[in-house]
Amino acid sequence: MKKNFTVATLKINNIKNVLNYIYTQKRATPQMLQEATLLSRPTIAQILRELQEEQLIFQGGLADSTGGRKANLYEFNPDIKVTVGVELLIDHYEIVAIDLYAEILKFEKFNLTFSDNDAYFDEVCNSVNHFINDLDVRPDQILGVGIALQALISADGKHIIYGKVLNCTGMDIKEFNSRIPYPCTFNHDAESNANVELWMNPLLKNAIYFNIRSDVSGAIIIDRKFFKGGEYKSGVFEHMTIVPGGEP
Template sequence: MPTLNEPVTERRRITRNSIYRYLYQAQTPRTKQDIAQALAFSLPTVHQNLSELLAAGLVERGALQRSTGGRRATGMAIAANARFAVGVSVTQERFRFLAANLRMEEIAYRSEETGLPPHTADAAALGVRLAAALEHFLTDFGLNRNKLLGVGIALPAILDAQGQTILFSPTMALNHCRTADLTQALPYPAHLANDATAGGYAEWLTQGSGSSLAYLSLENGVGGAVLLGGAPYHGLNGRSGEFGHICIVPGGLPCPCGKRGCLEAYCSAARISSDLGLTVEDFFEALARTPAQYQPLWEDYLQHLAIGIHNIRMILDCDIVLGGFLTQYLAPYMPHLQALVAAQSPFQENAGYLRLGQYPKRAIPLGVALHFINDFIQKL
C-alpha cells in the first residue's frame, strides 16, 4: 500500500494536513483554486501536496457538483476507504465488532457470543478469544488488514488515566488487571476505553467535535461521558461522567454498586425488563397495550431520569445526549421527559438541550473505533 513520503518537516506536514482536513470538512470535491483560496496557499504548494496525497491513495478525483457549462469538471475529495478502524464492544456475553472508514461510516458489523463462562476473570483468555474472533471478522468481510489503523476495545470498566490498568469492572470480574493482558494477542495497535466514554465520543465527534456535551447512557448499567470545550474530560481517576451513581433518592432503592438511591437503581434498563421477566421491547409493547398496569412504573422511571438529567444540566450547563440501547424506544416519550426536566429548572428553560443520540445501538463500538480515525486525521 502506498504511503506518504516520510519524513517531511513539521511545517510541510502541517501544510499537507491542513489541505487534507479542508477536503475532509468540505464533504464534496473541491478544486485546487478552492483550496488555495480558502487556505491562502499558492497554487504550486496546493498542487504538490495534492500530488503526494493522490499518490498515497488518500485523496481521489471526484465530480464537482456545480455546473461549468461544458465538460464535467472534477475536483479533489478524500478517499473515504483509504483506511479503516475497528471498534469492539466487549461484555461478558458478546463481542460487537464494527469497522468504520475515514468518513466514520460503518463498513462492517457483527455481534457474536464470546463463548466464555460467566465471570471469567482471565483477561488473557478473553484477549485470545477476541483476537481470534477479530481475524474471522476481518476475513469474512474482506477487510484489508494493511489499511487497518487500529482496534479500539470498549469495556464496561473504569480504567486508569493512562489506560494501562482495568481498575474496576464488576460485570466482567476483571478488576486490577493490566490492559496489556487483554491486548497482547492482537497484532494491531489497540486502544481501550470505558464503554460509555466511547459512546459519548461517537456522538460528540459526529456532531462537530468543537462542541460540549454530556452523554447519559441508558443500558443495564447507567453511565456517561463528559466532553467539554472540544475535548473529552476524563477526571483525575478516569471516573468523570459516572452519572449512574449520582444519588437522586437518599436511602432509596439498592444499586449494584452497593449504595442506595443511585440514578442507576431507578433508570437501569433492567428495571423495566429483566427485573419484570420481560425484554425492553416487551415492556414498551406491554406499556402501549395495557397502560394501566405499566404506566405507573414508567412514569416513576421518567421522573427519576428527569431528576438525573436536571442535575447534570445544573452542573455542566451543556447539551445532554441520551444514548444506550434503551433510547431506541424513547422518541415518543421525549416531549413528556423534556417537560419533566424543564419543571425542575429554576431558570425557565424548555429542555431543548436534551436530545436522543444518533447511534442508539452502535455508538460504543463506533466511538472506540473513531479514536483511531480522529488520530489519523489529526496527525497525517
C-alpha cells in the same frame, strides 16, 4: 536551520488545511480549495499531487460546468485507514469496523458470557482476528483495536482499575495484545459513544453525555475534549437506591 524549520512547518500546515477542507466538504475543486485556503494555484496543484500519491485523496469525477472546462473534483479516501472496535458485555460481545468517516464497514455480534480467563480471551481474540482477515484490507490499514467495556480504565488504557459489572478488576490489555497483532487499548464505553458524537458533530464543544442502558454511565466534554480528572475519571455517573425494595 530556523528558516528551513519554518518553511517545513508552513508546508505541513498547508497540506493539513487542504486535506481537512476536502475531508469536511467530502468533495472539492482546486478553485474551492484556493478560495478556502488562500493558497496559490501551483501550491494547491502540488499538494493535490502529493495527497493522491499517498492515496489520501482521489479524483472523483468532474464538477458541473460554469461555462468553461469542467474542473476536477477531489474526494477524501476514507478507507485509507480502518479502526476496529470491540465491546465486551456480560452476555455477549460485538465487533465493528469503521472507516475514517465513522461509517460502519462490518458488524458482528457473538453470544458468550464474559469470563476473565484464557478460554474467553482466546475465543474473543480469534473472532477479532477472523473478522479483520475478512475485511479484505492490508495490515497497515488497521489503525488498531479499541476495546470498550463497562469499567474504569487507567489513564494509559492498559488496565482495568475497577470493573464491578463484569467482575474484571485488574484485567490487563496484554491479554489482547498477546493474541491480536495490532495495537489494543481499553476504552470506557460511555467515552467511546461520546467520541462518536464529537466526531459526527464538529459544532459540539461542551456537553455532558449520558449513556443509559441497563446501567448508567457518562462523560464530560469540555472544549471538545474529555475531562479526565484523576485515574477514576470525571464522567462517572452512577445510580443509587432511593427506596429499598422499591421498583427498579
